[in-house]
Amino acid sequence: MNNTMNTTVFADTIDGVREYLNTIPRETDKLRVILGLVKAEHAPKLVGSIIVNSIDTEHYERNQSILMEIGINAFDAKSLRQHANSPGANGENLLKEIYYYHFRIKQHAQYINKKFCPGDPDSNRFGNTRFTTLEEAKDMLTSSFVWDVDTKDPQGDKCPVILLGHDIRMDTNSLANSTGFDLFSTGTVVATIDTQQMAREMGINNPSGNPKDKIALRDLVKQFDIPYRNPHTAGNDAAYTTISAIYMALYGRTLPASTKSVLESINEVESASRKEVASIGVAKYCARTKLSTDGVENTSGEISVTTFGEPKVLAVTERILNPKR
Numbered sequence: 001m002n003n004t005m006n007t008t009v010f011a012d013t014i015d016g017v018r019e020y021l022n023t024i025p026r027e028t029d030k031l032r033v034i035l036g037l038v039k040a041e042h043a044p045k046l047v048g049s050i051i052v053n054s055i056d057t058e059h060y061e062r063n064q065s066i067l068m069e070i071g072i073n074a075f076d077a078k079s080l081r082q083h084a085n086s087p088g089a090n091g092e093n094l095l096k097e098i099y100y101y102h103f104r105i106k107q108h109a110q111y112i113n114k115k116f117c118p119g120d121p122d123s124n125r126f127g128n129t130r131f132t133t134l135e136e137a138k139d140m141l142t143s144s145f146v147w148d149v150d151t152k153d154p155q156g157d158k159c160p161v162i163l164l165g166h167d168i169r170m171d172t173n174s175l176a177n178s179t180g181f182d183l184f185s186t187g188t189v190v191a192t193i194d195t196q197q198m199a200r201e202m203g204i205n206n207p208s209g210n211p212k213d214k215i216a217l218r219d220l221v222k223q224f225d226i227p228y229r230n231p232h233t234a235g236n237d238a239a240y241t242t243i244s245a246i247y248m249a250l251y252g253r254t255l256p257a258s259t260k261s262v263l264e265s266i267n268e269v270e271s272a273s274r275k276e277v278a279s280i281g282v283a284k285y286c287a288r289t290k291l292s293t294d295g296v297e298n299t300s301g302e303i304s305v306t307t308f309g310e311p312k313v314l315a316v317t318e319r320i321l322n323p324k325r
Contacts, residue, residue: 011044012045012046014157014158017043020043020044020047021191027193028202028248028249030193031245031248032249034052035094035250036080037249046159051076052075052077054165054238054242055072055165055238056166056235057171058071058237065178067108067137069102070141071101071103073164074098075097091243091247091250095243096273098242102126102129102130102238103137103140103234104121119232120230120233121234123233124230125235125236125239125270126236126269127274128277130278130283132280134178141175141181142186145186146186159188160188162192163192163193164241164245165192166237166244195220196214198248199223204253217231217241223244224243224244226262226266228240239273
């Protein structure tokens with residue numbers, strides 16, 4: 001990437017950040033700027049306050065209007081930039097700064113995909129699962145895209161948001177159709193980054209060999225030896241998307257040699273991600289009786305998610321807006 005010839009002065013506003021990012025044609029380079037891997041010439045100061053939200057959704061295979069799960073990963077530019085020169089083995093230092101969430105919709109908790117896209121929502125590996133209503137999910141999404149630059153000044157500037165995903169248009173459309181929430185309606189989204197486009201830029205193609213064919217997530221993670229465990233669960237697929245994007249931005253097509261395997265690194269990231277949990281929703285929900293519980297023994301018919309260790313409960317906003325910002 002080389003934008004040293006661009007002498008345009010961009011306003012230090014959401015629109016200014018959006019205009020600045022529009023001058024960077026490659027999505028991989030946009031992410032490299034956010035991560036501090038390349039020098040951001042003439043960038044508005046507000047670029048340093050960017051938050052990235054990675055989204056994945058799962059719908060019932062026999063009725064796509066039924067939203068079952070939302071996976072969302074979030075990180076702010078400042079937290080990851082501190083590791084730009086020391087990413088750690090297999091990018092561990094960056095990956096441990098990312099916050100991982102998995103939400104299941106109470107009204108649809110009884111639905112499980114078993115045939116066309118089999119997935120097990122009880123097998124979320126990143127973060128902790130919470131059961132929410134559709135309305136709670138909509139509120140969570142809204143708050144995830146509206147952050148104060150200065151937490152002491154809620155009337156001040158808002159953080160620019162980058163939307164990250166794998167075939168992201170499918171997820172944005174599905175969320176709009178199933179929750180009525182348009183991710184772009186907040187006015188804070190300044191760019192989208194799609195890992196399918198990043199893969200094209202890196203020359204990572206679908207196994208068919210045809211560069212026009214979109215690469216599936218399962219094939220993209222293979223490129224970097226990322227273990228593709230318990231797929232088609234929104235929390236896991238959001239994480240695999242985020243990790244693949246970070247790896248392409250950091251390393252291009254191939255990870256450098258390391259004394260540590262990618263499997264070992266991902267296992268550590270999974271473990272670290274479980275130490276905290278969002279306060280929205282509940283940890284357990286009985287789909288049969290439509291009664292929710294938190295911290296009780298599982299009984300027949302109850303859908304249960306295990307939380308690991310003794311997580312500290314934090315509001316979603318607190319989880320991203322941490323003291324490092």
